[in-house]
Amino acid sequence: MYVPRNPGLPPRALFTPPGGMSGALDCAGLLLFSKARMGIRYALSALGIGLGETVLAPAYLTGSALAPFDWAGVVCALYDVDRTTLAPDWGSVAGVQTRVKARALLLVHYFGLPCDGGIARAFCREHGLALIEDCAHALPPAPGEVGPGALGDAAIFSLRKLLPLPDGGALRLGSGTGAPACLPPRSDSPVSLAPLLARYVAQRLGMHRPSRAARPPLPVPDTRPEEPAVGISRWSRWLLSCLDAKAARRTRRENYRLLMQRVAGIPGLLPLFPELPDGACPQVLPVLVPAAEQVADSLAAMGVGAYRWPTLPPRCARASETARWLAGRLLALPVHQGLDPVHLEYTADCLERVLHAR
Numbered sequence: 249m250y251v252p253r254n255p256g257l258p259p260r261a262l263f264t265p266p267g268g269m270s271g272a273l274d275c276a277g278l279l280l281f282s283k284a285r286m287g288i289r290y291a292l293s294a295l296g297i298g299l300g301e302t303v304l305a306p307a308y309l310t311g312s313a314l315a316p317f318d319w320a321g322v323v324c325a326l327y328d329v330d331r332t333t334l335a336p337d338w339g340s341v342a343g344v345q346t347r348v349k350a351r352a353l354l355l356v357h358y359f360g361l362p363c364d365g366g367i368a369r370a371f372c373r374e375h376g377l378a379l380i381e382d383c384a385h386a387l388p389p390a391p392g393e394v395g396p397g398a399l400g401d402a403a404i405f406s407l408r409k410l411l412p413l414p415d416g417g418a419l420r421l422g423s424g425t426g427a428p429a430c431l432p433p434r435s436d437s438p439v440s441l442a443p444l445l446a447r448y449v450a451q452r453l454g455m456h457r458p459s460r461a462a463r464p465p466l467p468v469p470d471t472r473p474e475e476p477a478v479g480i481s482r483w484s485r486w487l488l489s490c491l492d493a494k495a496a497r498r499t500r501r502e503n504y505r506l507l508m509q510r511v512a513g514i515p516g517l518l519p520l521f522p523e524l525p526d527g528a529c530p531q532v533l534p535v536l537v538p539a540a541e542q543v544a545d546s547l548a549a550m551g552v553g554a555y556r557w558p559t560l561p562p563r564c565a566r567a568s569e570t571a572r573w574l575a576g577r578l579l580a581l582p583v584h585q586g587l588d589p590v591h592l593e594y595t596a597d598c599l600e601r602v603l604h605a606r
C-alpha cells in the first residue's frame with residue numbers, strides 16, 4: 249500500500265475540457281504566482297511595507313514563509329503560538345508589538361484549520377497594523393463558502409499544496425489595496441506533469457520508494473536566496489480549470505473525519521483539532537506524537553507519507569521554546585482527495601503499530 253503525502257494527478261483530468269468542471273477553483277480576484285512566497289513578497293509592496301520595517305510573525309514557521317520578508321528587507325519579530333490550538337498567543341503578540349512597533353501581523357491558518365480572524369482583525373485595528381493572512385495550507389474559499397483568507401488586507405494561498413499542480417500560489421488583496429499587475433508565467437514543459445502522473449500510478453499500484461537510510465540532520469539555513477516573482481505556469485493554470493476543487497474540499501473533510509475517528513484513541517497520540525470547523529479544507533490531520541521525526545521515518549518505510557512539520561529555521565528555534573516543542577512532536581497525516589477509506593485505515597494501523605512498538 250502507498251499513501252502519498254500529496255495527491256497524484258489522475259490522467260482523466262487531462263481529458264476534461266478546460267472550463268468543463270463546475271467545481272473548478274474560482275480564480276476571480278486572485279493574482280496567481282508560481283509559489284505562495286512570491287505572493288507574500290508582492291503583498292508587502294502592495295501594502296507599502298519595505299526596507300527596515302517590521303512585521304509580527306509566528307515563531308512556529310517554515311523558512312519558505314519567512315524568506316519573502318528577508319527579500320524585502322523586512323524584519324520579522326517573532327511571537328509565540330498556543331501549543332494546543334496553534335492560535336497566536338495574544339499576550340506574546342502584544343508584548344512583541346510594544347517592543348517593535350510593527351507595520352503588519354502575519355496570521356497563519358496552520359494546515360487549513362482557521363484561527364479566529366476576528367480577534368486578529370481587532371488587534372490590528374487597535375494597533376494600526378495591516379493583517380496578512382497566510383493560508384498556504386488552505387484553498388481559497390469559493391463565493392458563498394466560508395474559510396480562511398476573507399478578513400486580511402492580503403491573503404496568500406499555496407495551491408500546489410492542495411491540488412495536483414506543478415506549481416501555483418495565489419494572492420488576494422483586500423479592497424483598497426492597489427490592483428495587482430499581471431506577471432509573466434513561469435516557463436515549463438509538459439514534463440512537469442510527469443511526477444504528478446507517476447505519483448498517481450504508483451499509488452494505484454501500491455508501489456512506494458524504498459525508505460531512505462537514516463541520515464544525519466542537515467543544517468537548516470536561516471535565509472534563502474531570492475526567487476524573483478513569476479506567474480503560475482500555463483500547465484497549472486490549465487489544470488485549475490480541469491480539477492474539481494469543490495470535490496477535493498469535500499473529500500478532504502470526509503477523510504479528516506474518518507481518520508480522526510480511527511486515530512483518536514491510539515495511546516501516545518494527541519489530535520490537535522478533534523473538531524473540523526465549518527468551511528475548513530484541511531491540508532492534513534495534525535497530531536502530536538513523541539519523537540515525530542522517528543515516527544515519520546517508520547511510517548515512510550511502510551509507505552505512509554506522514555511528515556514532521558516544519559523544519560524550523562534556526563532563528564525560530566532560538567526565539568521560541570514552544571516552536572521547538574511543536575516541531576519535535578507534530579506529525580502531519582495525509583487526508584487528501586486521492587485517498588480512499590482503505591488508505592486511511594492502513595495509515596491508522598501503521599501508526600498504531602509504530603507507536604505501540606516505541
Ligand SMILES: Cc1ncc(COP(=O)(O)O)c(C=O)c1O
Nearest residue numbers: 283284285310312313384406417
Ligand atoms: C505556512 C506557510 N506559508 C507560506 C509557505 C510558502 O509557500 P510556497 O512554498 O508555495 O511558496 C509555506 C510553505 O511551506 C508554508 O508552510
